[in-house]
Amino acid sequence: MADRYLNFTGTAPGRFLTRRLGLPQPAPLRRWGAEHPRFEGQLLHLTAGESAHADALGKVLAGTGLDVVSSASADARPVAAVVDATGVTGLDSLAEVHAALHPVVRSLAAGGRVVVLGAPPSADDHHQAAVQQGLEGFVRSLGKEIGRGRTVNLVRVAGPVADAESTLRFLLSPKSAYVSGQVVQVGGAGEGVAAAPDDWERPLAGRTALITGAARGIGEAVAETLVRDGADVVLLDVPAAEADLTKVAERLGGRALPLDITADDAGERIAAFVPDGLDVLVHNAGITRDRRLANMPAERWSSVLDVNLASVLRTTDALLAAGAVRRGGSIVATASIAGIAGNAGQTNYAASKAGIVGLVRSLAPRAAAEHGVTVNAVAPGFIETKMTAAVPLFIREAGRRMNSLAQGGLPVDVAETTAWFASPGSGAVNGQVVRVCGQSLLGA
Incomplete structure (x- = not known):
């Protein structure tokens, strides 16, 4: 969705008015x-x-x-x-x-x-x-x-x-x-080993990456960026999104894997689909079911926790146990500033995303020591997607302006940070949670 305010402030009248009124520029x-x-x-x-x-x-x-x-x-x-x-x-x-x-x-x-x-x-x-x-x-x-x-x-x-x-x-x-x-x-305790790629423009050449929730939005942008950096991609999303998933996979020269990530055997099925293993595992799939706690039925709570956190825990454990993430590889999970700062109406979502932060901090040193794999997370702020386009106007504008850059981010911003984590050159970056939020005024 176009940011009309950003476009307006780029005009001479817009610059004049915003300066006079003390508005974000x-x-x-x-x-x-x-x-x-x-x-x-x-x-x-x-x-x-x-x-x-x-x-x-x-x-x-x-x-x-x-x-x-x-x-x-x-x-x-x-x-x-x-x-x-x-x-x-x-x-x-x-x-x-x-x-x-x-x-x-x-x-x-x-x-x-x-x-x-x-x-x-x-x-x-x-x-x-x-x-x-x-x-x-x-x-x-x-x-x-x-x-x-x-x-x-x-x-x-x-x-x-x-x-x-x-x-x-x-x-x-x-x-x-x-x-x-x-x-x-x-660097520091529990870090992996940085390995300078042969080509800094294509650091993922010869590597295989799997991205969940890849049929659209941020997941699609992550897949595009990893392909740009040389990766072969496996794109995973729910069977209901198979048509869109297949189109993205065909466009990027990747493989589509329609699969419900919440299935108990999802990890085993992923490992069977990539018998030669993965170098990059991106946990991007996520849902929201917003409602204040007093009005939130158990189903809304459990569905968000199952997709956003439980599936990440299950599949990560299964893939590491099977040796499906190769040594020198990386796991990148998706947290959120909601999990860092909290958000009204999102106790379920914030709990799931704060859980991702806890997973990263605990697992990272052990995964590096035992499997030679780094574990990090991106924590997006207000990102311009179809989901945020449906947010009421004034809430949407607040989300855009309440950061040091005074605008929303794009899916590619999350994708670029994911690609940096995934690079073999980032092997000494481990256990980190980096916010992609334009320095939001919310959270630390």
């Missing part, structure tokens, strides 16, 4: 496109504190294709800034983060990127822990004020900085247009 977001797949221009490589990663980080940033510089010329408008704050251990070095970004933040190009690299807060040094946790508040606050379609994210590096290459490539590209105010840890 969303900027059109640049997303990945075949003709312009990456940004072009200067990337500022800045440092706060004593970093041990300077040379290695420089090599990683060079791989982005941007012109890496340590300071911008007077007339330049850098497209990105990366601040290496991994060596920040006290208040004096924390001040260097301010000193690094204060002179350049206004000059950053519209739709630009700011990424701060930090270190995990120490359990043994409360001074280091205090200032490294301070970076989280800094990043989230800057994301809410920077405007003009720019994004700000924090990457905590717990191992070699080379393991963060996939994450930095994602966050410094148009693919992360609707991801802002997020904290991602790379």
Whole structure:
């Protein structure tokens, strides 16, 4: 559904009125496109504190294709800034983060990127822990004020900085247009092993991915994006959607698997359908049955929990036990900001999506250790789909505007984040829940 307000604010009268009335002024977001797949221009490589990663980080940033510089010329408008704050251990070095970004933040190009690299807060040094946790508040606050379609994210590096290459490539590209105010840890306890793909443009070449709920909407977008990245796809949806599922599969050169994911033997049937195994398992299927708890019959509760959570638990357990997800593979589940912040009328849905967060945090370290598989989740915010198009006007507008980018996301935004998780280069990213919500004002 078209965002008429966004289109209006792009006109001269719209800009004038929104400025005079103090209304949100969303900027059109640049997303990945075949003709312009990456940004072009200067990337500022800045440092706060004593970093041990300077040379290695420089090599990683060079791989982005941007012109890496340590300071911008007077007339330049850098497209990105990366601040290496991994060596920040006290208040004096924390001040260097301010000193690094204060002179350049206004000059950053519209739709630009700011990424701060930090270190995990120490359990043994409360001074280091205090200032490294301070970076989280800094990043989230800057994301809410920077405007003009720019994004700000924090990457905590717990191992070699080379393991963060996939994450930095994602966050410094148009693919992360609707991801802002997020904290991602790379490496640490329970991580997998990052493996740089032969071709960063097609990191999933030779890999097989299964996507549930793939007949339409976000699931279809995920399938399209994984195919773009080289994957062979198996598309799963309920038998009632078989006609649509088959059309999508034929268009993408994939295989259709009409199957009720809530069936007790769904995992076994998936394993039989892909006897050579999977490299990527995307749990996207989900439903809503909204009603306030006082008016919610048991059937509405149980149906949502069965599709959104119980089926994920059952099929994941079955596929891991059968060895159907190959070592070096990934599982990506779909949570929601409703599961993080709650939402009136959605106690069932929020419980199911919060359950996904719990699943990821508990299973991720064990899946990596026992099966060589990473487990992560995307948590969408307001995404423009047929479902949100049916939401009443004022609620829909609130959902669109109550984030730092002042607009709704698109299914492809969720798909791009899923593809980043699925890349073999992201093997050191494990147990993470990343919100794809334009930095919604709801939730952490």
